[in-house]
Amino acid sequence: MKLAFLGLGVMGYPMAGHLAKAGHDVTVYNRSTAKAEAWTKEYRGQHRASPAEAAEDAAIVFMCVGNDDDVRAIALGPRGAFAGMKPGAILADHTTASAEVARELEREAKGKGLGFLDAPVSGGQAGAVNGRLTVMVGGAEASFRTAEPVMRHYGQAVTLMGPAGSGQLTKMVNQIMLAGLIEGLAEGLNFAMRAGLDASQVAAVIAKGAAQSWQLENRAPTMIEGKFDFGFAVDWMRKDLGICLAEARRNKSALPVAALVDQFYARIQERGGTRWDTSSLIHLLAKP
Amino acid sequence: MKLAFLGLGVMGYPMAGHLAKAGHDVTVYNRSTAKAEAWTKEYRGQHRASPAEAAEDAAIVFMCVGNDDDVRAIALGPRGAFAGMKPGAILADHTTASAEVARELEREAKGKGLGFLDAPVSGGQAGAVNGRLTVMVGGAEASFRTAEPVMRHYGQAVTLMGPAGSGQLTKMVNQIMLAGLIEGLAEGLNFAMRAGLDASQVAAVIAKGAAQSWQLENRAPTMIEGKFDFGFAVDWMRKDLGICLAEARRNKSALPVAALVDQFYARIQERGGTRWDTSSLIHLLAKP
Numbered sequence: 001m002k003l004a005f006l007g008l009g010v011m012g013y014p015m016a017g018h019l020a021k022a023g024h025d026v027t028v029y030n031r032s033t034a035k036a037e038a039w040t041k042e043y044r045g046q047h048r049a050s051p052a053e054a055a056e057d058a059a060i061v062f063m064c065v066g067n068d069d070d071v072r073a074i075a076l077g078p079r080g081a082f083a084g085m086k087p088g089a090i091l092a093d094h095t096t097a098s099a100e101v102a103r104e105l106e107r108e109a110k111g112k113g114l115g116f117l118d119a120p121v122s123g124g125q126a127g128a129v130n131g132r133l134t135v136m137v138g139g140a141e142a143s144f145r146t147a148e149p150v151m152r153h154y155g156q157a158v159t160l161m162g163p164a165g166s167g168q169l170t171k172m173v174n175q176i177m178l179a180g181l182i183e184g185l186a187e188g189l190n191f192a193m194r195a196g197l198d199a200s201q202v203a204a205v206i207a208k209g210a211a212q213s214w215q216l217e218n219r220a221p222t223m224i225e226g227k228f229d230f231g232f233a234v235d236w237m238r239k240d241l242g243i244c245l246a247e248a249r250r251n252k253s254a255l256p257v258a259a260l261v262d263q264f265y266a267r268i269q270e271r272g273g274t275r276w277d278t279s280s281l282i283h284l285l286a287k288p
Numbered sequence: 289m290k291l292a293f294l295g296l297g298v299m300g301y302p303m304a305g306h307l308a309k310a311g312h313d314v315t316v317y318n319r320s321t322a323k324a325e326a327w328t329k330e331y332r333g334q335h336r337a338s339p340a341e342a343a344e345d346a347a348i349v350f351m352c353v354g355n356d357d358d359v360r361a362i363a364l365g366p367r368g369a370f371a372g373m374k375p376g377a378i379l380a381d382h383t384t385a386s387a388e389v390a391r392e393l394e395r396e397a398k399g400k401g402l403g404f405l406d407a408p409v410s411g412g413q414a415g416a417v418n419g420r421l422t423v424m425v426g427g428a429e430a431s432f433r434t435a436e437p438v439m440r441h442y443g444q445a446v447t448l449m450g451p452a453g454s455g456q457l458t459k460m461v462n463q464i465m466l467a468g469l470i471e472g473l474a475e476g477l478n479f480a481m482r483a484g485l486d487a488s489q490v491a492a493v494i495a496k497g498a499a500q501s502w503q504l505e506n507r508a509p510t511m512i513e514g515k516f517d518f519g520f521a522v523d524w525m526r527k528d529l530g531i532c533l534a535e536a537r538r539n540k541s542a543l544p545v546a547a548l549v550d551q552f553y554a555r556i557q558e559r560g561g562t563r564w565d566t567s568s569l570i571h572l573l574a575k576p
Contacts, residue, residue, distance in 0.1 A: 123498070134496050134497045156496070159493050161490065161493070162485060162486065169480070169485055170480075170490050172483075173477070173479055176472065176475050178498065178499050180468045180469060180471045180475060181472045181499060181501060184468020184472070184545060184546070187542070187543050187544070187545060191460065191535075191541040192458075195387075195457040195539050196457075196539075197449060197450060197454060198449070202449065205422060205445060206462050209462065209502070210503065211462050211466050211503075213499075213502070214498050214501070215498065215499075244479070247479075247483070248479060251479070251482040254478075255479065257545055260544065285542050288542060
């Protein structure tokens with residue numbers, strides 16, 4: 001299938017790679033050309049100088065960029081994807097962005113006879129590299145049916161959650177849950193260390209019971225070690241929590257702990273941890 | 289082996305039952321005699337009128353009561369367990385209590401030539417009934433080696449965490465982690481419902497990723513339903529968080545979210561939810 005992929009960051013680069021490796025004809029675009037050239041070399045695809053040109057012949061145009069502003073620029077700009085896409089083509093946006101921008105892009109797409117899916121992912125860089133992402137999709141069912149088998153090349157779970165924006169809203173729920181979960185984990189492990197317990201043994205025992213979580217099993221060892229130079233960066237988490245808190249004002253849901261944890265991440269940014277993994281919440285407790 | 293079990297509440301009753309079913313000779317004591325009689329009938333054991341009498345010939349005396357004051361009364365009172373135990377016997381306390389009372393009881397035990405283990409459990413009533421509890425033990429290794437095979441009759445994991453008090457401290461870590469985890473889950477699910485998503489579908493999708501937890505898999509369905517008349521009661525959680533917060537003042541660890549969630553549980557008590565499951569945190573968000 002003729003595909004395009006716009007945005008070759010830590011997520012987009014390997015995701016586009018999976019599509020090429022699966023035999024699809026992939027044309028890419030990236031703001032910095034060097035990365036597009038490296039990708040083209042590695043996967044024998046083509047790259048173009050603008051989203052519009054890259055999108056020209058594609059049945060599905062994927063994108064994965066930074067934030068709402070980037071999404072608007074890459075999709076709606078004068079040389080943006082919508083300006084190049086052929087009738088009936090689908091734009092699938094893997095960026096974690098607001099539900100509003102998703103609804104806005106769907107309206108624009110409809111007006112042009114195009115399809116649109118918001119399709120944020122979870123699973124991080126490792127999930128993108130291993131093709132084990134969770135893809136949460138919002139949009140029309142017909143577009144989903146076309147895009148879903150293609151997304152399976154990097155998605156272990158690809159699910160239609162509802163109309164446009166529903167993918168983004170689902171991703172928000174994920175980040176809200178993570179905020180409380182990781183802070184609880186950080187407070188527990190820090191308490192364990194200050195109480196003189198063997199925190200690794202405590203984590204292993206607790207993981208057998210009702211406080212079990214993926215984060216406990218996968219992040220406790222590095223939290224105890226104080227190792228944070230990997231994973232999902234605090235800057236990205238703050239971007240995501242900002243989206244959650246803005247949406248919560250609209251749908252009138254209270255997020256007392258997510259809001260508090262967002263402030264903790266602001267303090268981690270202040271102490272230079274902008275690129276640290278989200279598990280660095282324990283740093284504030286261990287070194288207040 | 290000759291054993292005693294003191295305290296036949298929702299946990300102690302089935303735990304003592306597992307010991308009898310395994311062929312041990314179990315003598316029980318309970319404050320209200322009716323329960324002791326019922327237990328004796330069901331499991332063909334004996335019951336006595338005081339902890340001292342029940343403990344008389346036992347190699348290991350187990351207890352599972354309400355709080356620090358109950359532990360002190362049952363162990364140290366004039367007709368308490370220590371007054372009846374034979375030299376070399378071990379008192380194993382399954383109550384969730386403070387680390388201080390554990391250290392106090394170990395000192396008392398040593399002075400009398402007895403052994404002491406603090407051994408709080410997690411896994412709830414279901415774990416007690418099914419014999420699948422996690423037992424977190426503090427105390428001397430020799431006492432642990434004697435008691436561990438017996439505890440295995442109701443414990444799927446029985447682990448020595450360190451010296452006296454370490455079992456209690458480990459249980460505290462568990463409760464601290466749960467506080468943040470359940471509040472994160474509650475905020476996420478409430479947000480999902482207010483955003484118009486299918487919260488059950490959202491929970492199923494998110495459980496495949498980095499926000500996976502036992503609580504998400506086992507409590508999301510009832511949280512979405514608003515069903516809380518089961519499980520681990522808010523009153524008990526407040527007792528446990530009270531112990532955690534007091535210990536945190538001593539070991540100087542910050543518990544910003546656990547302290548906040550403790551206040552949320554206080555509000556649930558005020559609205560009549562004293563016996564609701566801990567997952568009722570979502571009730572405050574759904575019906576503020």
